[in-house]
Amino acid sequence: MSAQASPRSQSSSRSQTTLLSIGQVLARLTPEFPDLAPSKLRFLEDQGLVAPSRTPSGYRKFSAADVERVRYVLTLQRDHYLPLKVILGHLEQVDAGEVLPFTAGNVVSDGPSILRVDRRLARRELESSTGASRTLVQEAIAASLVPAAEPYDEQAVRVVRALVELQRFGIEPRHLRGMRASADREASLIESAVRPVLGRRGEGKPKAAEAARDIAGQIASIREVLGRDAIERITR
Template sequence: MASTAASSRASGQAPLLGIGQVLARLQPEFPELTPSKLRFLEEQRLIAPSRTAAGYRKFSTADVERITVVLSMQRDHYLPLKVIRSHLEAIDAGETPALPGATRASAFLGAAKRYGRSELITEAGATAGLLDDAVSASLLPASDHYGDEALGVLRSLAALRAVGIEPRHLRGLRAAAEREAALVERAIAPSRRADAADKARAAERGRELAGHLAAVHSSVVRATLDGLAR
């Protein structure tokens, strides 16, 4: 609304953005972002854009930063939105909570951290050969830029290599992950309708189910190791 933009300029604040402007700003880094996704984030109480008298959503700089945080957490850590919401609410309350993997949620504020190939290798204490082997074993994607999740994976692969476990030994993990993904896909298939909001809800449910599968997998591995140690 013109009066809203004028008042923002008068107060020295950055002008509020419409949905199209937010998409133009964020889609280069998050190409999956759509108007329906923005509406879904609002529905999940992760963002709260203001409204014009006509009901149009308007986003502040803080709103755009928060959207970036949410999408970065999803992309780099595959976290369910309820986990992300809980951590952002804690930050809003002045706390500094740690996300799974000991990553502080506050670290996501501002620009999302992205690593070039050489930077990723250095940060992980790995080698170019190990990264190539991880890509060859389908444990990491072939890319010019990576997020924190890839950094954690490469660090783990470096630690495993130190005891003789190579990426090629872990090819079965990829096959198992694909089978588990197929289970999740079948479970959420009835929720996938033509409506974009329903698809977003189904994708979020898929993330939650993936978290449950990961918990079961981890428990089974620990229990098996305990059995071997007896």
């Protein structure tokens, strides 16, 4: 009679059936992240953000937790424009139990499982969820602060909510029209800076994307400092 497998070996056997190849991970995540590619997954591993197991022949295998971790990282990149080094530091704190996973925007957490909930709103839903009037949303569209086409995502919700608050101080969307032009100029500057990296083979695209986010973060830091200086001058 053969010996029965131990609970650990049974658990290991069951977990092996849930491990996914890179191709299977892409099949799960590319509907949410169309630009995801094998090179991006390898880059995330190289940066220490995910640690898939390896088969004896060296193939990467991702658990369900690995997939959710990748989804969480990609969501923070896409929806919150966080550089990978910032996300890595945050994940290290989460793993150590020092902080909770982000719950802002599209990222929510329930215990060890990190899930994402998409918000795709029609114009009327955007208005009702933010307390904005139809006129305010129309003016925001005219000022190129939110897109004209439905559906609207979490970023549009954040912008419109901010506009509702600014309206209390007499600041209207038309007063912020120059912000889109400024953002476009910054985007052109960033694109020029990362273009040499984009031309490289292999890891060029994910490295360029990470460099772009890093540059955007540094520009945002400068903008924040300048804004604080302006406020201090006003309130002296």
